[in-house]
Amino acid sequence: LRRADLPAPDADPELSARGGLSPLLAALMVAVGAASLQIAGQRFDAWSLAWLAAAVLLLGFGLPTLLPRGYRLLGTGLAANVNTRLLITGAFFGAETFLTLMLTRAEGLELTTAGLALTIGSIGWTVGSWLQSRPWLMLRRDQIVSVGGVATAAGLSLVATAAWFPGSLLWAVVAGWVIGGLGMGLQMSSTNLVVMELSPAAELGANTSSLQVGEALGSSLVAGLAGTIFAALIVVSDDETRLGVAFGPVFTAMAVVAVLGLVASLRIGPVVNHSLDNISTSR
Structure with missing residues (x-):
C-alpha cells in the first residue's frame, strides 16, 4: 500500500495540558521525588534539606503530567x-x-x-x-x-x-x-x-x-x-x-x-x- 501524504502531527495536546512530559518520565520523577522526601524525613542534618529540595523539584515537575487536566491544589x-x-x-x-x-x-x-x-x-x-x-x-x-x-x-x-x-x-x-x-x-x-x-x-x-x-x-x-x-x-x-x-x-x-x-x-x-x-x- 502506498503511504498517504499526510501532514506531520502536531504535538500531543494531552501532554501539553498535563505538563508536557511523557507519562513514563513523569512517573519516574514522582517515584524518585517521593523516595527523596522519605530520605529527607529520616535524616536530621544539613543533607535533609538537599533531599527535601530535590523532592520538591521532582514532584513539582512530574506530578502535573500524572494528575487530571487543569489540576489545582485547591x-x-x-x-x-x-x-x-x-x-x-x-x-x-x-x-x-x-x-x-x-x-x-x-x-x-x-x-x-x-x-x-x-x-x-x-x-x-x-x-x-x-x-x-x-x-x-x-x-x-x-x-x-x-x-x-x-x-x-x-x-x-x-x-x-x-x-x-x-x-x-x-x-x-x-x-x-x-x-x-x-x-x-x-x-x-x-x-x-x-x-x-x-x-x-x-x-x-x-x-x-x-x-x-x-x-x-x-x-x-x-x-x-x-x-x-x-x-x-x-x-x-x-x-x-x-x-x-x-x-x-x-x-x-x-x-x-x-x-x-x-x-x-x-x-x-x-x-x-x-x-x-x-x-x-x-x-
Missing part, C-alpha cells in the same frame, strides 16, 4: 476528588503502619492478638463497601465520600486519643479502627465512581490512573510523615516510656491529615449516585 471536581483519596487513604495507611507496633509495645498485646485487632477492623471496611452501593442510601455520591471522610477522621481520632494514654483505652483503638475502616469502605469505591461520572469518555482512563497515583503517593508520603514524627521522638528504641509517648503525636497527625481529606471532599461538588436509579426504575 481545585474542585476531579482535583478535589484526587486530593480526598490522597489524604484519607494516606492517613489510614499511615496509621496502619504503626498500629501493630503500638498494640504490642504500648498496649502490651501479643503479636497474634494485635493482628486479630487489625482483622476486626477490616469488618468495618467490608460493611462500608457494601453500604455505599445500597439503593436505599439516599445520598449523592460526593456526600458518601464525605461521610466516609467523617468516619475515617473520627476513627483515627479515637485511636489517637487512646495512643496518648497507653494501656488504658484498648477498646477505643479497636472501635476506632472499625469506624475508620467503615469510612474507607465508603470512600474508596465512591471516589472511583466520582471519576467515572466527572470524566469525559476520552479521559476516563487517564483520570482513573491519576486517582491511583494520588492514592499511592498519599500512602507513601503520609506514612513517611508518620515515620519522621516517630523517629524524631524516639532516641532509644527500647525505651518503653518514650515509645508510649511517641505514639500520641503520630496518630494525632494521621487524624489531622484525615480531617484535611474530609475538607477536600466538600469541594468535589454534586455528583449523582446511580445506585438510586434502581429505586426510580422500580416504581
Whole structure:
C-alpha cells in the first residue's frame, strides 16, 4: 500500500495540558521525588534539606503530567476528588503502619492478638463497601465520600486519643479502627465512581490512573510523615516510656491529615449516585 501524504502531527495536546512530559518520565520523577522526601524525613542534618529540595523539584515537575487536566491544589471536581483519596487513604495507611507496633509495645498485646485487632477492623471496611452501593442510601455520591471522610477522621481520632494514654483505652483503638475502616469502605469505591461520572469518555482512563497515583503517593508520603514524627521522638528504641509517648503525636497527625481529606471532599461538588436509579426504575 502506498503511504498517504499526510501532514506531520502536531504535538500531543494531552501532554501539553498535563505538563508536557511523557507519562513514563513523569512517573519516574514522582517515584524518585517521593523516595527523596522519605530520605529527607529520616535524616536530621544539613543533607535533609538537599533531599527535601530535590523532592520538591521532582514532584513539582512530574506530578502535573500524572494528575487530571487543569489540576489545582485547591481545585474542585476531579482535583478535589484526587486530593480526598490522597489524604484519607494516606492517613489510614499511615496509621496502619504503626498500629501493630503500638498494640504490642504500648498496649502490651501479643503479636497474634494485635493482628486479630487489625482483622476486626477490616469488618468495618467490608460493611462500608457494601453500604455505599445500597439503593436505599439516599445520598449523592460526593456526600458518601464525605461521610466516609467523617468516619475515617473520627476513627483515627479515637485511636489517637487512646495512643496518648497507653494501656488504658484498648477498646477505643479497636472501635476506632472499625469506624475508620467503615469510612474507607465508603470512600474508596465512591471516589472511583466520582471519576467515572466527572470524566469525559476520552479521559476516563487517564483520570482513573491519576486517582491511583494520588492514592499511592498519599500512602507513601503520609506514612513517611508518620515515620519522621516517630523517629524524631524516639532516641532509644527500647525505651518503653518514650515509645508510649511517641505514639500520641503520630496518630494525632494521621487524624489531622484525615480531617484535611474530609475538607477536600466538600469541594468535589454534586455528583449523582446511580445506585438510586434502581429505586426510580422500580416504581
